[in-house]
Amino acid sequence: MRKRIYLDYAATTPVDPAVLVAMRPYFNRDFGNPSSLHSFGQKAKSALEGSRNVIAGLIGAKSEEIIFTSSATESNNLALKGVAFANRDKGNHIIISAIEHDCVLNTALWLSKQGFEITQIPVGKDGLVDPERIEKSIKKDTILVSVIWGNNEIGTLQPIVEIGRICRKKNVLFHTDAAQAFGKIPIDVVRDNVDLLTASSHKIYGPKGAAFLFVKRGILLTPILHGGGQERNLRSSTENIGSIVGFAIAAEIADERMNSENKKLLMMRDKIINKILRKVPDSYLNGHPTKRISNIANLRFAFVEGESMIMELSAAGIAVSTGSACSSPKLEPSHVLLALGLRPEEIHGSVRISLGRWTTDKEIDYLIEVLPRVVEKLRKISPFAR
Amino acid sequence: MYSEDVIKHFRNPHNMGKIKKPDGIGKVGNIICGDVMWLYIKVGKSASRRKKDEEVIIDVKFETFGCTAAIATSSMITDLAKGKTFEEALKINKQEITESLGGLPPIKVHCSVLASDALVEAIYDYLAKNKRPISKELEERHVHIKREKEIIEERYKEWVGKQEEVVGEK
Numbered sequence: 389m390r391k392r393i394y395l396d397y398a399a400t401t402p403v404d405p406a407v408l409v410a411m412r413p414y415f416n417r418d419f420g421n422p423s424s425l426h427s428f429g430q431k432a433k434s435a436l437e438g439s440r441n442v443i444a445g446l447i448g449a450k451s452e453e454i455i456f457t458s459s460a461t462e463s464n465n466l467a468l469k470g471v472a473f474a475n476r477d478k479g480n481h482i483i484i485s486a487i488e489h490d491c492v493l494n495t496a497l498w499l500s501k502q503g504f505e506i507t508q509i510p511v512g513k514d515g516l517v518d519p520e521r522i523e524k525s526i527k528k529d530t531i532l533v534s535v536i537w538g539n540n541e542i543g544t545l546q547p548i549v550e551i552g553r554i555c556r557k558k559n560v561l562f563h564t565d566a567a568q569a570f571g572k573i574p575i576d577v578v579r580d581n582v583d584l585l586t587a588s589s590h591k592i593y594g595p596k597g598a599a600f601l602f603v604k605r606g607i608l609l610t611p612i613l614h615g616g617g618q619e620r621n622l623r624s625s626t627e628n629i630g631s632i633v634g635f636a637i638a639a640e641i642a643d644e645r646m647n648s649e650n651k652k653l654l655m656m657r658d659k660i661i662n663k664i665l666r667k668v669p670d671s672y673l674n675g676h677p678t679k680r681i682s683n684i685a686n687l688r689f690a691f692v693e694g695e696s697m698i699m700e701l702s703a704a705g706i707a708v709s710t711g712s713a714c715s716s717p718k719l720e721p722s723h724v725l726l727a728l729g730l731r732p733e734e735i736h737g738s739v740r741i742s743l744g745r746w747t748t749d750k751e752i753d754y755l756i757e758v759l760p761r762v763v764e765k766l767r768k769i770s771p772f773a774r
Numbered sequence: 775m776y777s778e779d780v781i782k783h784f785r786n787p788h789n790m791g792k793i794k795k796p797d798g799i800g801k802v803g804n805i806i807c808g809d810v811m812w813l814y815i816k817v818g819k820s821a822s823r824r825k826k827d828e829e830v831i832i833d834v835k836f837e838t839f840g841c842t843a844a845i846a847t848s849s850m851i852t853d854l855a856k857g858k859t860f861e862e863a864l865k866i867n868k869q870e871i872t873e874s875l876g877g878l879p880p881i882k883v884h885c886s887v888l889a890s891d892a893l894v895e896a897i898y899d900y901l902a903k904n905k906r907p908i909s910k911e912l913e914e915r916h917v918h919i920k921r922e923k924e925i926i927e928e929r930y931k932e933w934v935g936k937q938e939e940v941v942g943e944k
């Protein structure tokens with residue numbers, strides 16, 4: 389079979405075999421509904437609470453502060469809408485960064501149509517939010533600040549602790565979307581001054597369909613889903629027990645291997661960045677060179693377009709992604725790259741390479757060999773290249 | 775999502791590159807996503823018996839900055855235009871290009887418009903340069919395409935400038 393190399397781990401990850409084994413019984417043997425009082429239900433219930441304890445322990449939270457949801461998108465929706473509607477009497481101003489994931493950005497846009505005022509904090513050329521700008525934007529009626537911890541496109545890690553400190557001082561709730569950061573950097577919600585935090589299972593070798601929102605005790609949220617009152621009445625729905633169990637195991641594994649995996653991925657990531665930038669003229673790194681997640685490199689090549697790069701790479705068996713307008717369903721360039729001050733034509737040539745648990749040196753070497761060739765080939769077709 | 779023919783043309787585009795002293799150049803941009811296509815034509819007398827002595831496009835080449843579909847449609851239009859009279863060439867539209875490629879995803883149809891626009895512009899350029907009569911219809915198409923191009927050029931100024939600098943040094 390033709391070689392297939394997956395370098396799109398920031399999009400989603402395969403489920404770790406150990407996770408798959410651990411979650412399997414909950415689909416047919418211990419399949420009960422955790423709300424049922426009989427033994428089937430109670431077995432599932434104890435697995436659910438066990439998973440909650442594990443996850444809470446990993447981020448320094450209390451078990452009852454973890455709300456399981458179906459996706460990071462749902463968690464982010466619940467955080468923003470939940471805080472917004474529960475605090476309407478206190479104020480209607482919400483602050484987000486300009487490089488939030490679509491699900492935070494579009495939730496904020498929707499809230500702006502419901503009468504909330506949204507401020508977007510710009511980022512620097514390196515993709516970092518300046519905490520001082522957040523401090524200056526906080527007003528009397530600000531109820532929430534939400535900043536993505538690790539950016540999904542360029543991988544930059546924001547100064548979350550500092551932003552949290554400012555929010556605490558100003559008495560404003562602070563939410564962070566840690567979908568890319570959870571499992572890859574140590575998180576302690578108490579030390580890091582976080583009030584609400586989103587994390588997702590399928591980014592850390594768990595199954596899709598499970599995520600959580602950490603909600604610090606005492607914070608009131610208006611639920612989005614109404615029904616049987618599961619998850620402290622904040623998220624009605626029969627719990628997706630198999631996926632939740634898998635999520636907790638995946639989180640445990642990620643935590644255990646965090647240091648060794650980061651070390652490996654960082655070396656591979658920097659090797660890619662250094663070699664490619666050296667080999668390919670007019671190529672650049674998007675985002676801060678060091679303040680970034682260990683597994684994401686976002687590179688930019690002048691004079692060529694990303695969708696065609698993806699297709700050429702895919703023909704060579706390599707799977708990566710791009711922020712080019714041509715590949716987006718709305719034909720719009722990535723708002724994250726726009727926020728870095730890049731022009732649409734520069735964004736056209738951007739490629740995100742994201743590594744993971746099963747990435748090998750051989751795969752990296754193959755990428756380093758193929759990618760420059762692809763750029764060269766497309767530059768021969770481009771009117772702009774020399 | 776792409777047909778086999780699209781991928782074939784994309785991976786091995788036909789007639790790619792520049793023509794040294796072209797008789798006409800069509801430079802177009804796509805205001806939807808910002809892609810650019812340059813098309814060069816060489817005009818001459820037809821060698822075929824059927825069109826004996828008629829003026830036809832004897833050679834055509836392209837350069838494209840754009841997606842898979844943009845490159846594939848560029849390649850396809852060069853195939854379609856070769857050997858055609860102006861009248862025939864101006865009739866090549868997005869339907870014909872798309873069908874010849876075994877279809878395009880709906881969101882990519884605009885890329886094929888870029889290709890037919892480039893051909894229109896190359897022919898217009900040739901006719902205008904040689905002070906030849908230009909039909910009202912062609913004039914209108916040219917004005918419309920030019921307006922879009924101006925918007926794109928504003929965006930790409932820096933790169934186009936760079937390129938011309940390099941050309942100038944040689």
Ligand code: FES
Nearest residue numbers: 714809840841885
């Ligand atoms: S050239 Fe941008 S979508 Fe085809």
